[in-house]
Amino acid sequence: MEERIKEKIKSIENxxxxxxxxxxxxxxxxxxxxxxxxxxxxxxxxxxxxxxxxAIYIIxxxxxxxxxxxxxxxxxxxxxxxxxxxxxxRMINLxxxxxxxxxxxxxxxxxxxxxxxxxxxxxxxxxxxxxxxHAL
Numbered sequence: 001m002e003e004r005i006k007e008k009i010k011s012i013e014n015x016x017x018x019x020x021x022x023x024x025x026x027x028x029x030x031x032x033x034x035x036x037x038x039x040x041x042x043x044x045x046x047x048x049x050x051x052x053x054x055a056i057y058i059i060x061x062x063x064x065x066x067x068x069x070x071x072x073x074x075x076x077x078x079x080x081x082x083x084x085x086x087x088x089x090r091m092i093n094l095x096x097x098x099x100x101x102x103x104x105x106x107x108x109x110x111x112x113x114x115x116x117x118x119x120x121x122x123x124x125x126x127x128x129x130x131x132x133x134h135a136l
Contacts, residue, residue: 001057001060002136005058005061005132005136008050008053008054008057009129012125015043015046015047015050016047016126018039018043019039019043019044019117019122022036022040023036023040023114023117023118024036027110031110031114037110037113040113040117041101041108041113044097044113044117045101048098049098051091051094051095051125051128052070052073052095054128054129054132055067055073055074055076055077056073058077061136062080062082064077064080071095074088074091074092074095075088075092077131082131082132082134083128083131087124087127087128087131090120090124091128094116094121094124097112097113097116101113
């Protein structure tokens, strides 16, 4: 199980590096480039899935209660002090944005996605991975 966790973390780190190699510094450049937006959104979606998988691996490894849904996977980690309550909320919000992008509940707010990627996403993912590594 620990080897699978480490492989998943490596994959996440690779996807993160790809996003930030593509992500322009300015929103206007991001907004004009459909390929960059699609590539960044795709990696965002994959990373989001992998974060849930990491949470489930830790839950299994530590023999915590079984989650009911994606949201509860992060809540279980917070209950067991693997991640903070604040990080738990940020992970739940990240999943919400992922669901919005994947299911196209409406028009994607490119500015909101760009801001999330430019300002919050990397730090949140790195903090989550740090906590997972610490739990091992």
